Amino acid sequence: xxxxxQSPRHEVTEMGQEVTLRCKxxxxxxxxxxxxxxxxxxxxLLIYFNNNVPIDDSGMPEDRFSAKMPNASFSTLKIQPSEPxxxxxxxxxxSLRGLYNEQFFGPGTRLTVL
Amino acid sequence: TQLLExxxxxxSIQEGxxxxxxxxxxxxxxxxxxxxxxxxxxPVLLVTVVTGGEVKKLKRLTFQFGDARxxxxxxxxAAQPGDTGLYLCAGERAGSYQLTFGKGTxxxxxx
Numbered sequence: 463x464x465x466x467x468q469s470p471r472h473e474v475t476e477m478g479q480e481v482t483l484r485c486k487x488x489x490x491x492x493x494x495x496x497x498x499x500x501x502x503x504x505x506x507l508l509i510y511f512n513n514n515v516p517i518d519d520s521g522m523p524e525d526r527f528s529a530k531m532p533n534a535s536f537s538t539l540k541i542q543p544s545e546p547x548x549x550x551x552x553x554x555x556x557s558l559r560g561l562y563n564e565q566f567f568g569p570g571t572r573l574t575v576l
Numbered sequence: 577t578q579l580l581e582x583x584x585x586x587x588s589i590q591e592g593x594x595x596x597x598x599x600x601x602x603x604x605x606x607x608x609x610x611x612x613x614x615x616x617x618x619p620v621l622l623v624t625v626v627t628g629g630e631v632k633k634l635k636r637l638t639f640q641f642g643d644a645r646x647x648x649x650x651x652x653x654a655a656q657p658g659d660t661g662l663y664l665c666a667g668e669r670a671g672s673y674q675l676t677f678g679k680g681t682x683x684x685x686x687x
Contacts, residue, residue: 466618493673503679504677504678504679504680505619505664505677505679505680506677507674507675507676510673510674512673517673518674553618553619555618559673562607562609562624562626562668563607563668563673563674563675564609564621564624565621565675566621567611567618567619567620568618569616569617569618570616570617570618
């Protein structure tokens with residue numbers, strides 16, 4: 463079975479440009495999470511969806527960040543305009559509602575903003 | 577303020593040695609998970625512990641949840657180079673379907 467798929471794996475862009483990160487969760491999973499990982503702050507939750515509906519976006523750092531989940535098999539995280547401090551690895555994870563929130567992570571997108 | 581504190585941050589040991597890493601908090605968790613992350617990859621779930629005092633074993637890895645469900649430890653016996661990676665603990669609080677992650681312990685096992 464395919465795991466969580468993210469694209470692109472690497473993205474290098476210039477400050478001010480729009481960046482779109484993509485995620486395909488595991489089929490049948492009803493929760494989707496977007497995280498950002500940096501050396502300084504570790505793994506931080508940005509936003510999560512349940513059945514395609516955003517539940518908590520309190521981790522989104524600024525209005526420059528937005529996320530959508532138009533259907534059960536696709537989600538995007540957009541940064542517009544991008545800034546050098548947005549450089550990080552962005553992970554998407556999905557889970558199936560059960561007794562415990564056991565999450566399956568994608569391989570991540572390494573974003574570098576110059 | 578980091579909700580989950582992991583220690584040590586970095587650990588470098590020789591193959592065959594034993595080690596323990598810790599995950600501590602002042603908060604109570606309904607469950608606690610341990611993940612391992614290798615370079616260039618996403619975290620992979622190793623185990624979930626849910627009951628205070630619970631001990632789970634996964635081959636040479638032993639996980640323990642504190643009696644008060646505020647802390648956890650991971651003990652590795654006879655470490656191997658394949659154990660190298662970033663070990664993350666993550667807690668879920670009752671009523672919240674979110675995980676809070678510690679910053680991790682970066683383990684290097686030298687052949």
